[in-house]
Amino acid sequence: MAGKIVVTGGAGYIGSHTVVALHQKGYDLVVIDNLVNSSEVMLDMIAKITGQRPAFEKLDLCDESGVRSFFTKYDDIKGVIHFAALKAVGESVEYPLRYYHNNLVSLVNLLRSMEEFGVRDLVFSSSCTVYGQPDQLPVNEQAPVKKAESPYGNTKQISEEIIEETVRSSSIRAISLRYFNPIGAHESGLIGELPLGVPNNLVPFITQTAIGKLPKLRVFGDDYNTPDGTCIRDYIDVNDLAGAHVVAIERMLREKNDAPYEVFNLGTGKGYSVMETIKTFEKVTGVNLNYEITGRRAGDIEQVWADTKYANLKLGWKAEKELDEMLKTAWRWEKNLAAGILDK
Numbered sequence: 001m002a003g004k005i006v007v008t009g010g011a012g013y014i015g016s017h018t019v020v021a022l023h024q025k026g027y028d029l030v031v032i033d034n035l036v037n038s039s040e041v042m043l044d045m046i047a048k049i050t051g052q053r054p055a056f057e058k059l060d061l062c063d064e065s066g067v068r069s070f071f072t073k074y075d076d077i078k079g080v081i082h083f084a085a086l087k088a089v090g091e092s093v094e095y096p097l098r099y100y101h102n103n104l105v106s107l108v109n110l111l112r113s114m115e116e117f118g119v120r121d122l123v124f125s126s127s128c129t130v131y132g133q134p135d136q137l138p139v140n141e142q143a144p145v146k147k148a149e150s151p152y153g154n155t156k157q158i159s160e161e162i163i164e165e166t167v168r169s170s171s172i173r174a175i176s177l178r179y180f181n182p183i184g185a186h187e188s189g190l191i192g193e194l195p196l197g198v199p200n201n202l203v204p205f206i207t208q209t210a211i212g213k214l215p216k217l218r219v220f221g222d223d224y225n226t227p228d229g230t231c232i233r234d235y236i237d238v239n240d241l242a243g244a245h246v247v248a249i250e251r252m253l254r255e256k257n258d259a260p261y262e263v264f265n266l267g268t269g270k271g272y273s274v275m276e277t278i279k280t281f282e283k284v285t286g287v288n289l290n291y292e293i294t295g296r297r298a299g300d301i302e303q304v305w306a307d308t309k310y311a312n313l314k315l316g317w318k319a320e321k322e323l324d325e326m327l328k329t330a331w332r333w334e335k336n337l338a339a340g341i342l343d344k
């Protein structure tokens with residue numbers, strides 16, 4: 001298909017896996033990233049997998065004239081997959097304005113340029129965080145959006161609203177993908193999550209503890225109303241997630257969308273507790289984890305997993321990977337990082 005796909009945040013965790021998936025489907029693409037939370041070396045790693053380093057523009061999407069220059073330079077853009085955003089919940093509580101400014105101004109600039117330059121199709125990186133603690137499980141796309149627990153979560157909700165209202169008043173079409181908990185890495189072990197500083201999310205915390213970068217994993221609470229008392233999440237493989245982005249952009253490019261704005265859950269439909277995740281990691285890697293049960297983390301949801309029927313039916317997409325495989329690839333990536341794979 002003639003024309004390029006733009007991947008904003010394409011040097012990041014989900015972005016880099018999506019770049020690989022797009023490349024494997026034969027798409028021509030260009031990555032935009034400001035590299036504040038990622039590294040350009042990931043583009044070299046992508047090249048090792050695909051045989052081709054993606055075209056790259058270092059650009060902060062908050063720079064409106066920079067965004068316009070980008071669309072002037074690349075006049076054959078067909079669609080945009082927008083990952084670029086700040087995503088640390090705790091940091092967003094500490095620096096709300098940084099989050100509102102970065103995540104919202106960048107989106108507005110992108111949408112303005114898409115309108116101006118006649119680029120119609122947008123896939124947006126949203127989160128199951130918009131559901132809060134759902135009243136019913138599994139949670140489907142009709143569940144109400146609950147008041148956000150953090151500025152980060154609020155930027156996802158507001159972004160969805162900005163997109164929906166822009167779609168209503170323009171020729172832009174969009175799909176918001178609400179991810180559950182993305183984990184794992186590419187099976188090659190060449191790309192994966194690169195948390196800068198101390199990680200926030202469970203699986204990087206597990207792998208960094210296992211490798212010895214961190215002394216101990218804390219399990220945030222075992223007194224929840226769940227079978228083993230620890231929180232339950234729907235962990236989805238990052239490669240499965242990447243594949244869903246390809247399907248979503250193709251859905252619009254091929255005029256297969258049912259409405260100009262659509263929303264899909266991306267999960268497996270299965271929930272695992274923190275303890276089950278730890279035990280599965282120990283089983284598949286043979287590494288014993290040093291962990292302790294501590295108090296609850298403020299703002300944590302007790303349990304959430306996706307109703308995947310709508311995405312399965314409409315996108316013709318289904319998450320394939322099981323938890324043990326996801327943890328194996330996450331571990332392979334952590335070991336490769338420790339062996340200095342990015343320095344070679």
Ligand code: UD1
Pocket residue numbers: 089090127128129153181182200201202203205217218219220221230231232233274297298299300301
């Ligand atoms: C978190 C964010 C969510 C965001 C998502 C993105 C919070 C409160 N929520 O979701 O808004 O969309 O990441 O990936 O941060 N856990 C431990 N020990 C740890 C780390 C986590 O026990 O060191 C537990 C947590 O309590 C939780 C589970 O592991 O029960 C998963 O945690 P995490 O990976 O941070 O994801 P979420 O909390 O689901």
